[in-house]
Amino acid sequence: MSAIALQSKTFTIAEVADKTGVSAHTLRYYERIGLLDVGRHTSGHRRFTGQDIDRVVFIGRLRSTAMPIREIQRYFALVAEGPTTEDERLCLLQAHRVGVRTRLRELELALDAIEHKIARYGGSCAP
Amino acid sequence: MSAIALQSKTFTIAEVADKTGVSAHTLRYYERIGLLDVGRHTSGHRRFTGQDIDRVVFIGRLRSTAMPIREIQRYFALVAEGPTTEDERLCLLQAHRVGVRTRLRELELALDAIEHKIARYGGSCAP
């Protein structure tokens, strides 16, 4: 009886675009370049699983922290290679984290400088 | 006697590139698109003043906080129009500041999410 309800729910590309804010065009693009590997209905239409959506969200986080597409490709290539690559993936993410932290600090510094300029008055060109 | 030492020191494009970390190519590009207005020696070679360098540094701060070139062009067009535009410039910088603060927060959130993933382990694709 209690056959597990696998095959749970899947979503069309439009639904995923809607849920994630990533356009259908971009989702297809991500698949083309190897960031996603989405299953198909018999018709050929994509069927996104919950996992696929999680991955889209994760890609969004990497992109919003300015990880280059190349590196994201590398990351998911490692994922595709299986669990033996976990160390390397971890390493990649940690390196990224360091970079992001650095940029965060630089951003704060530049913002401070701009705010000083704002405070001192709106114009001219003194630093 | 105490004639003020105006005409103080000027710098070649290579010196400015060196001081600021902005390439000579990029400095010429910035001038072309109206971000800089650099004087010339009789030979035609650019002579950067201290003010010019300050401006280059300020452009760097705006760029490093991802202000689009278009907006920087707008800013310096206002500067060129004179002091009557100070309010508008201030407004532009303040709007930018708000944007940067927002991005800063988003960046921190995305970084948190990535760090959670790192903490939980290196791989898989759960969010």
Place this chain on the structure above:
DNA sequence: CCTTGACTTAGAGTGCGCTCGAAGTTTTAG
């Protein structure tokens, strides 16, 4: 004086990350 290297301009080329268009199939609403 002569060479070496830095400078000039105008315009073309590059890399990134999408974004769009065309032509055709499939699904869905009426």
Place this chain on the structure above:
DNA sequence: CTAAAACTTCGAGCGCACTCTAAGTCAAGG
């Protein structure tokens, strides 16, 4: 059954911010 909307692939196009090339001029050291 039909029309409209949504999907497919493939390839081309775009906007941004540089970055480089070519062809020529200028400047400083030996």
